[in-house]
Amino acid sequence: LLNRKAKDVLGISDDDGVGINWFDACIPSYTRAQISGVFRSLLTDRGSEYTTLQSPIIGSDGSERLIAWSNVVLRADEQGDVIGLLSSGTDITDVFHTTAALETSQQQLDEMKYALDQASIVAITDVKGRITYVNDKFCEISRYTAEELLGQDHRILNSGHHGKAFMKNLWTTIARGKVWRGEILNRRKDGGHYWVDTTIVPFVGQTGRPYQYVSIRTDITNRKRTEKALRESTALARLGEMASVVAHEVKNPLAGIGGALQVIVRRMEEGSAERMVIGDILKRIELLNDTMEDLLDYARPRNLRVSEVNVEDLLHSVQRQVEADPRFGDVTLEVACEPDGHPLRVPLDERHMAAALLNLAINAAQSMRSGGKVRLSGRVRGDMCELMVSDNGPGIPEELRAKIFEPFFTTRHQGTGLGLAIVQQTAVRHGGEARLHCPDAGGTEVVIAIPRAR
Secondary structure: OHHHHHHHOOOOOHHHHHHOOHHHHOOOOOHHHHHHHHHHHHOOOOHHOOOOEEEEEEEOOOOOEEEEEEEEEEEOOOEEEEEEEEEEEEEHHHHHHHHHHHHHHHHHHHHHHHHHHHHHHEEEEEEEOEEEEEEHHHHHOOOOOOOHHHHEHHHHHHHOOOOHHHHHHHHHHOEEEEEEOEEEEOOOOOOEEEEEEEEEOOOOOOOOOOEEEEEEEEHHHHHHHHHHHHHHHHHHHHHHHHHHHHHHHHHHHHHHHHHHHHHHHHHOOOOOOOHHHHHHHHHHHHHHHHHHHHHHHHHHOOOOOOOOEEEEHHHHHHHHHHHOOHHHHHEEEEEEEEOOOOEEEEEOHHHHHHHHHHHHHHHHOOOOOOOOOEEEEEEEOOOOOEEEEHHHHOOOOOHHHOOOOOOOOOOOOOOOOOHHHHHHHHHHOOOOOEEEOOOOOOOOOEEEEEEEOO
């Protein structure tokens, strides 16, 4: 007996359904033996586990439908013999196909996510910028754990390198639902920096406004270092040629002129106008000689002579040199060192590093218009030693920060613009880097990070 729905699904008329063999006519051949076995088990009262099952049927047009069956054994009476089987089925073909399609889509999404996680640094934030998801690569490069990042915003990674205008443009772009692309310098948990090529994709809701942002980043730190090294190499090649000319054609004759003027000025009467003029000339010669020394030091740096140096002693030595300069009598200098239980000793060239720190300390002291404080400090960060010079002066304008270590860049009317370039060069030659940090509260901090061991 078949009801109307069964006949409609099978595509048979009333007359065609009488006397047909269910298994031969309605069950696909590949599962016919299995379903016949289930039928026999139910009729012999041994198939209680088959009271519900799913199995396919085949219509007169050859198409298959998947049916969810509920089977009830019919008996002559409560304890009597089995006389038949009542099967009630629900067509779940469309549901099955939809579920299968969803499972396939989910699998594809999982595979895409896996591939993306292997290649990229991924983060998701809400519209307020709070981090809601980070992948393992994000944690690996930032040195933060996922627990430390979730709920924070990206200011936790702010290196201070990019100005307010840069960040405003980024947020304005994505808040309008547009994709933003650019290169960002971020700060790791240990204070180190890394460059990422960044794409931020807004997810826009039905209101037309973003409800979350997905950031996909690629580490380009090595590329940026290579580009910088190529630029510096080109500049050094040109500078080296010029330095050779300076050393042979200018520096030596200038020394002779200065010596002759020293002899002349000693023969003049004290307080004479001519003596004052020659004194001004000697100061200009000294300034020019200092400029040439900077050029030569940068173009042809001397070999490092590395030894174990007590960092605190080095910082105090720099402090004494600055305090001895009468120009900085109203500037307070302090030294702070954070050893890990023992005196902090680091392999470095004491002469070169002292010159770099002195350069930074003098720059910091000169930035104070009426007194102020300069702090010289050292600390351990993992396998690196950080030597820092910080001040509470006016700070460095945002538009100048990216250029601060470039050769020949200066904002002063005197000087070559090589002082900070030499500081960076000294750090790199020690296997580290120099970096700038401008706190929101004001002031400037320059960090020389070098390995604790060579």
